[in-house]
Amino acid sequence: MSASLSRPTQRVAVLALTMSAALVAAGCTSNDPATTPAASTQSAAGNAASDNDAPGKKVVIGFSGPAADHGWLAAINNSALAEAKKYSDVELKAAEGTNDASAQIAQIETFINDKVDAIVLLPTDGAALTEIATKAMQAGIPVINVDREFSSPFAARATVLGDNYGMGVSAGTYACKLVKDKSLTNPVIAEIAGIDALPLTQDRSKGFADALKACNQTVDNRVAAEFTVESGEKQASNLLQAAPKIDILWNHDDDQGVGVMAALDQANRHEMAFIGGAGSANAMRWIKEGKMEATVIYPPTQAADGIKLARLVAQGKGISDLVQVEVPRRVVLNAPVVNKANVDQYLPLGFES
Template sequence: MSSSITVFSAKRRLLGTAGAFVLAGALIAGCTSNEPESTDDGDENTAEESGDDGAASGGNANDETGETVTIGFSGPEADHGWLAAINSSALAEADKYDDVELRAAEGTNDASLQIQQVETFINEGVDAIVLLPTDGAALTDIATRAMDAGIPVVNVDREFSSPFAARTTILGDNYGMGVSAGTYACQLIEENNIDDPVIAEIAGIDALPLTQDRSQGFADALDACGEDVDNRVAAEFTVQSGEAVTSNLLQAAPEIDIIWNHDDDQGVGVKAAFDNAGRDEFFFIGGAGSSNAMEWIQQGEMEATVLYPPTQAADGIRLARLLAQGKGMSDLVQVEVPRRIVLNAPVVTADNVDEYMHLGFDS
């Protein structure tokens, strides 16, 4: 199978040629990394940022047109809403800059094909590569080859197994998602004077480190206010699995005060199970930040959702452009792009949903 690379420039707009991309079909690894997050940053700099719409704004010298650079982008297939948003946001972000020529590879879950795609980027001599690897460990060697060839690599979401494989890494915060959800649950308990609350958790695939990190963060935050999870089930990041495990949960627990669901894509099924059972006595908290979740919050059918920013690859394009042009991040005193950036996991509620609505993705 040969790799497929599509070239876009300022004169050939990405969004008008979206049909050239296959953005469907993906393993559920979906909203997240399939590699455990490193907790040892060494001498790396860590910047905490909240997701934004990535719009190039006036008044920032970094946004002024500079030397044209070629960026290679390779991401996953996308039958999961978050993954589709990752890919489309990267394409749209590159299209905002007159000085960026994007070479976008066809989305894939085949590590061997993705290795071929990166090899093509290296042979073409691109100025930078943005890579959300199908498997971080499997793509480490080829990413290291790119770095050795003088091509800075921006590693998105799923980490490589060597620090030499990327110039910078941009990540969502899975543990932080759990902490945000648990902290908000504690707030709800206090504000509503809930005695001996029954707390339920609908996780994603338990075998994945990302799910383990989210659950651990949730448990740690609840422990801080003297609570714990009473009922827990695990789905598979799909609508069907979300509905099935939630139906079982509702039968096992006749009364629930708070439910946290890890993933808003599977949350479509979770919500269907709620509706089918006629259950709405609990505060419903989601995860990732889909358009469905945002709308349910606006309509009063959902309490909150915790973002896992779908802007990571778009931010990766911005960082790759800065690296290729020898620039730093204008809001930092430091003159170079940091080695590691971890995005924030904010809680979206009725009070701030309008601020985050533009980041919502289709489930």
């Protein structure tokens, strides 16, 4: 999704979990939206196979997340707070969101001194927070790492990630489907990336390019923005000037997509199939209106999933739908495509840009 601005990820196999309604955004196991399961089939009650969600031992969880200066980041924080409220056996100590690594280190120090039972941490910078997270682990406090990975495997008990490479693969696979369905000959495919220096952007672009190879296509025009509305509009305007005709456009981030759409409106350029990334509510409304073809989910529920895992780890439980008796060390969420066929199922989970 979205634009976590320092999110390195590794490309690993998706582990699909049916843990809560928060995981609906990760529930599709196919890039074909027609095969996406209805959101209603994934119960808000969570694990139906056991009593994992029944009240257990009281646990105190410390949560430290980013400053909510972006729609996706605000959704990350809000979903974590909302998830904790579902459990009478969870006391959540939520630190103020920050983009300052030093301030976040101080927050984790406080959690350690308070002897919380578990910590859920979306670090401002994974490398910068690795040492303090390792200290918490050494103090016997399990750390659940969210979205931006630490630089040491000893810094976290479990890690919850979105799939940036998978986002690109989903977008590229859908683009190939459009090429076939529309019988496009020599289509012009364009891409508006996020910040090129970030591994997450590189992963998304590589996944997109790799998937396009399946239908013998490449990206013809590409620009990079900065995950902001302003940069999205500026770079989209540059792209439109360079490419008088575009058949398919993939924009990495729905927040910067607000600016992209503004540029498309201003230039009256709606000839292309516009694919977004992250899964914002406004993108889904555009899909319903016919102004946008699709968007690819980057789940804003990762911290909520972190809360659920922290509770299970602190209570000595596993995940009921797995044979393994302990919580996995790594969970990578899926990146399904949302289009007009399934948008009503996903719209309630969309975040506001």
